[in-house]
Amino acid sequence: MTSHGDQTNIFDVIIVGYGGAGAAAAIEASDAGASVLIVEKFGEGGGTTKMAGGNIRSVGDANKMIAHLDALTDGTTDRGSIEAHVRGLVDLPIWIERCGGVIRTDPSEMLGAPRQPGPPYPGATPGTMFPGVVGADGIGLRYRWPKAQNKGLSRGKAAWTMLSDNIERRRVEVLTNTYVKRLMCDHLSGRITGIVAEQGGKEIRATARQGVVLASGGFAWNKDMLREWIGAAIPSAAPPHRNTGEGILMAQAVGASLWHMNGIVLSMGMLVPGFDATFALKVRERGFILVDRGAQRFCDESRLAGHSGGMLLEDRDHHDAIWRRIPSYVIFDEATRLAGPITTTDAGFNLDSGWSDDNSMPVESGWISTSSSLAGLASKLGLDAQSLVTTxxxxxxxxxxxxDAFGRSRMDANPIENGPFYGIAVWPTVYNTQGGPRRSAKGEILDPWGVPIPGLFGAGELGSIFGSLYPGGMNYGEAFVSGRVAGATALGVEPK
Incomplete structure (x- = not known):
């Protein structure tokens, strides 16, 4: 790539963002014979794709799955886009195998089976987060990435290695440390013709003969957008400062319509000094509770699921204008401390934090507060002592x-009686956002009247098909499916 003014910066397709969706779009476009440029604002690709769990939903029954997703989106997503997503999921294992990856359904997931009591908490959620909604039994098992067949890697690292290897084999040009500032547009035809970017203080322009694919992620790290669309500037578990919403602004600047801006995937996480991204909560013994800022419980803690973080956004005091559950606090006993780390250790951004198996390191570091008495613990956490003791x-x-006042079974609960006692603040934590430019079933970005903006396409969480009701385990597969569709549609072909 050369600086502004050199006419050699011409490609068939330009892709903004080098995560799972961008990589899938580039592979598809390259395989169709296109010259492709990927532009990434950070020094390397991968982003959320690389650090995530890598779960991909299989399709149990396509028609039922379509009905389920249609019900969850509640009319905000056209049925054609839902059908295209499910068809793409059906084809995805073959495409992954063709790319050299290996995924296998997890036989330990018994769909429809009753939940077994016991830790860890939050527990796994077979099937969908909404089993009572029509078509729930159409959701299939999760595909996972077995280490033995993926170069000793699993989860997001295995998926990203497969994708990046394919980009390298195809000799797709990747421009890193390059920030895309705006889209170039032919104002007579309205067609998107390329990008204007900045690298090392120099402006770069690149022309796209066929189209630009926006695959730059959501806005998990844009506090202003979070306040506007979610209602609070909450922390994120995603790679720090990557998903900052530039793709949304660029699309808006050329007339794109938006959808699903209030859609967000939330967990519960812990913020500690020296780390921007949160640590996901995972408790491995029964002796714990969650309390709000008033030291009151508000749920059956044994029923927490991986995406239960939204319940922390549900209770706002409209008299004092405060969020009663932001933050909340997990309170636990010595046996629970010794049972294992109260955070995930196999996925996430902070895997090299040094968090010890017995939680002694975060206790000694002051991340987890401790006291021999509940009153002393309450003082350290800023809670009312008598309220915590009573709770x-x-x-x-x-x-x-x-x-139990919230229905928690004694099979899932141990008494919290003898000190030392422990506690740490827990926050609603963004895994990813769903909102962005509205797109068609073919990945075309649409204007407010539903008309495609010529030469502009979208993929991944930048305008996901999902809204505020997220079934779980779907965004990862959507990145691959929507990326393939956008990369092919930009060239006027179908995904191979």
Missing amino acids: IDDYNRGIETDK
Whole structure:
């Protein structure tokens, strides 16, 4: 690539963002014979794709799955886009195999089976987060990436290695440390003709003969957008400062319509000094509770799921204008401390933090507060001491009588009786956002009247098909499916 003014910067397709969706779009376009440029603002690709769990949903029954997703999107996503997504999921294992990857369904996931009591908490969610919604039994098992067949790698690292290897084999040009500032547009025809970017303080322009694919992620790290669309500037578990919403602004500047801006995938996470991204909560013994800022419980903690973080955004005091559950606090006992790290250790951004298996390191570092008494712990956490003592007493009494106020079974609860006691703040944590430019079933970005903007396409979480009701385990597959569709549509062909 050369600086502004050199006419050699001409490609068939330009892709903004080098994550899973961008890589899939580039592979598809390259295989169709196109010259492709990927532009990435950071020094390397991968982003959320590389750090995530890498789960991809299989299709149990296509018609039922379509009906389920149609019900969850509640009319905000056209049925054609849902059908295209499900068809893409059906074809995805073959495409992954063709790219040299290996995925296998997880036989330990028994769809429809009753939940087994016991840790860890949050627990796994077979099938969908909404089993009572029509078509739920059409959701298939999760595909996972077995280490033995993926160069000793699993999860997101295995998926990203497969994708990046394919980009290298195809000799697709990747421009890193390059920030795309705006789209170039022919104002007579309205066609998107390329990009204007900045690298090392120099402006670069590149022309796209066939189209530009926006695959730059969502806005998990844009505090202003989070306040505007979600209602609070909450922390994120995603790679720090990558998903900052530039793709949304660029699309808006050329007339794109937006959708699903209130859609967000949330977990519960912990913020600690020296780390921008949160640590996902995972408790490995029964002796714990969650309390709000008033030291009150608000749920059956044993029923937490991986995407239960949204419940922390549900309770706002409209008298004092505060979020009662932001932050909340996990309170636990010594046995729970010793049972294992209260965070995930196999996926996420902070895998090299040094968090010890017995939680001694975060206790010694002051990340987790501790005291020999509940009153002392409450003081350190900024909670009312008497309220916390009363809450723990009520919880323990519920175990004894098997009449917990929130229905928690004694099979999933141990009393919290003897110190030392431990606690740490827990926040609603963004995994990814769903909103962005509205796109068609073919990946075309649409204007407010539903008309495709010529030469502009979208993929991945930048304008996901999902809204505020997210079934779980779907965005990863969507990145691959929508990327393939956008890369092919830009050239006027079907995905291979």
